[in-house]
Amino acid sequence: MLFNTFxxxxxxxxxxxxxxxxxxxxxxxxxxxxxxxLAKGQRVIIIKQDSSIQVHQPFGxxxxxxxxxxxxxxxxxxxxxxxxxxxNIPLGEFMDITIHKVLFFNKVKIDDGHKLxxxxxxxxxxxxxxxxxxxxxKGLKSVKQEEQTQYGFIDLLCNDExxxxxxxxxxxxxxxxxxxxxxxxxxxxxxEIKGINNVRGILATPSITANAEKMLTDYxxxxxxxxxxxxxxxxxxxxxxxxxx
Amino acid sequence: MLFNTFxxxxxxxxxxxxxxxxxxxxxxxxxxxxxxxLAKGQRVIIIKQDSSIQVHQPFGxxxxxxxxxxxxxxxxxxxxxxxxxxxNIPLGEFMDITIHKVLFFNKVKIDDGHKLxxxxxxxxxxxxxxxxxxxxxKGLKSVKQEEQTQYGFIDLLCNDExxxxxxxxxxxxxxxxxxxxxxxxxxxxxxEIKGINNVRGILATPSITANAEKMLTDYxxxxxxxxxxxxxxxxxxxxxxxxxx
DNA sequence: GGGGAGAGATGCCGC
DNA sequence: GCGGCATTTCTCCCC
Numbered sequence: 001m002l003f004n005t006f007x008x009x010x011x012x013x014x015x016x017x018x019x020x021x022x023x024x025x026x027x028x029x030x031x032x033x034x035x036x037x038l039a040k041g042q043r044v045i046i047i048k049q050d051s052s053i054q055v056h057q058p059f060g061x062x063x064x065x066x067x068x069x070x071x072x073x074x075x076x077x078x079x080x081x082x083x084x085x086x087x088n089i090p091l092g093e094f095m096d097i098t099i100h101k102v103l104f105f106n107k108v109k110i111d112d113g114h115k116l117x118x119x120x121x122x123x124x125x126x127x128x129x130x131x132x133x134x135x136x137x138k139g140l141k142s143v144k145q146e147e148q149t150q151y152g153f154i155d156l157l158c159n160d161e162x163x164x165x166x167x168x169x170x171x172x173x174x175x176x177x178x179x180x181x182x183x184x185x186x187x188x189x190x191x192e193i194k195g196i197n198n199v200r201g202i203l204a205t206p207s208i209t210a211n212a213e214k215m216l217t218d219y220x221x222x223x224x225x226x227x228x229x230x231x232x233x234x235x236x237x238x239x240x241x242x243x244x245x
Numbered sequence: 246m247l248f249n250t251f252x253x254x255x256x257x258x259x260x261x262x263x264x265x266x267x268x269x270x271x272x273x274x275x276x277x278x279x280x281x282x283l284a285k286g287q288r289v290i291i292i293k294q295d296s297s298i299q300v301h302q303p304f305g306x307x308x309x310x311x312x313x314x315x316x317x318x319x320x321x322x323x324x325x326x327x328x329x330x331x332x333n334i335p336l337g338e339f340m341d342i343t344i345h346k347v348l349f350f351n352k353v354k355i356d357d358g359h360k361l362x363x364x365x366x367x368x369x370x371x372x373x374x375x376x377x378x379x380x381x382x383k384g385l386k387s388v389k390q391e392e393q394t395q396y397g398f399i400d401l402l403c404n405d406e407x408x409x410x411x412x413x414x415x416x417x418x419x420x421x422x423x424x425x426x427x428x429x430x431x432x433x434x435x436x437e438i439k440g441i442n443n444v445r446g447i448l449a450t451p452s453i454t455a456n457a458e459k460m461l462t463d464y465x466x467x468x469x470x471x472x473x474x475x476x477x478x479x480x481x482x483x484x485x486x487x488x489x490x
Numbered sequence: 491g492g493g494g495a496g497a498g499a500t501g502c503c504g505c
Numbered sequence: 506g507c508g509g510c511a512t513t514t515c516t517c518c519c520c
Contacts, residue, residue: 019289019303021266023353033498034365034473041357044264044291050304058264058355059295061313062515065361066498068306093498104351108268110303112286116310120279122511148504150456152422152509172511173278176494177397181426182510209493215396230280278513307500311513338513367496393519397494417496421509427495454508493520500514505507 001102003082010075013107020047023103028055028065032093038064040100045084047073049110053086055097067095120230125170126155128229129204133158136168136204136224151189152182164198165190171205172228179203180216187221246347248327255320258352265292268348273300273310277338283309285345292318294355298331300342312340365473370415371400373474374449378403381413381449381469396434397427409443410435416450417473424448425461432466 028038054063071088082099133140139161147154156168169183187201201221273283289301299308316333327344378385384406392399401413414428432446446466
């Protein structure tokens with residue numbers, strides 16, 4: 001694609017705040033939160049309608065370079081190629097993309113205000129336990145969700161049948177050191193705030209690393225195996241079971 | 246764009262493992278690590294050469310839906326629209342994109358094996374301190390970098406002038422509770438392993454939240470203000486460049 | 491492949 | 506805006 005054609009179309013799309021997608025052989029320099037250099041190669045670059053920009057390699061889940069909303073873009077022709085300069089003054093960041101060849105170009109104005117509806121999160125786990133605490137332990141009663149302390153937010157507070165206060169920390173995936181540290185911090189804080197000593201700690205998670213479990217039991221806490229609620233997967237599985245042979 | 250044209254081009258591009266970009270009015274269902282539903286709207290969808298897929302809204306830094314490398318894609322015409330089904334069997338994930346309208350379509354085979362060169366990381370901070378520990382404290386001597394314990398990896402071990410062992414944890418940005426917890430875990434572990442008690446903890450970071458600093462001093466540790474190497478210098482330089490425009 | 495931790499993390503919600 | 510924290514975190518390194 002000719003540079004001049006590209007420049008015209010690009011500038012027009014930018015003015016109209018359209019979603020821009022193009023392929024380019026380019027090199028990239030970034031400076032801001034850190035500094036990066038990416039040697040010449042072929043990438044797909046997108047500029048969204050909020051002016052955020054991403055540089056994608058032909059593989060990988062994340063962009064190799066990017067800038068956030070509120071970035072200004074300008075394009076000019078230099079002897080060594082086309083220079084796309086992106087600046088974000090408030091964030092103190094800039095990125096220079098030197099374009100050697102344009103592979104394709106597309107622009108489109110799209111409209112989408114929808115948010116993702118998501119289930120199976122840690123919050124869902126917490127809700128599930130709050131509404132039915134006996135899945136954790138017989139005789140457990142819910143006291144409070146999302147208790148705020150100066151040392152952080154506690155997922156769940158309960159009372160056990162011996163009238164101990166129980167701090168529950170939920171993790172939706174395998175728990176590690178930091179989960180245990182978090183639980184410890186909350187238990188210590190609750191003891192301090194309430195001025196009591198009969199406070200237990202429970203880590204509710206589908207699994208835990210061996211080392212973290214050792215640390216957990218060293219602190220006198222307990223691991224309870226709980227899966228995050230996933231309704232669709234169960235539905236799909238039952239449907240599959242029904243349809244399969 | 247006509248469905249039939251799109252289907253032909255899409256399947257051909259998929260077979261050739263090309264980088265696919267298209268705009269579509271669609272709704273999205275995902276099930277795997279969690280479960281999501283995204284109502285009908287207009288998005289830009291990319292499928293990379295490693296078969297990973299991303300669904301992008303017209304705003305935002307991250308894809309609203311995505312799947313990783315090693316995903317199989319298939320397209321078929323249904324009464325309610327075009328269905329793009331993506332499966333990743335090893336990861337137990339699937340995504341259904343129901344396409345109501347195709348806005349544009351592009352495919353390209355691109356080649357890029359380059360990696361990002363990055364500076365200004367926590368590792369760079371650690372190296373800087375290791376090579377010149379007196380920037381932390383007078384008389385400090387480096388002992389070891391990246392000490393591995395069963396309770397995690399310690400950034401830096403030093404000896405102070407009173408022959409105390411000093412554990413240093415570096416943070417590139419503002420340190421929080423988890424940084425303090427991490428430091429505490431390492432200090433306790435070092436005391437345990439070495440069977441000594443004169444072990445100090447230092448958090449080397451440009452800044453720290455007020456609550457985290459309180460916790461830090463409660464534990465008897467110390468905050469030392471350190472900037473990641475060359476970061477400020479470069480930032481200032483870029484700001485200067487910016488203001489010159 | 492799992493464990494552990496950083497990341498130019500990002501995003502969300504609360505104050 | 507900062508704080509605290511989850512995330513379909515992602516990515517890297519090392520065992």
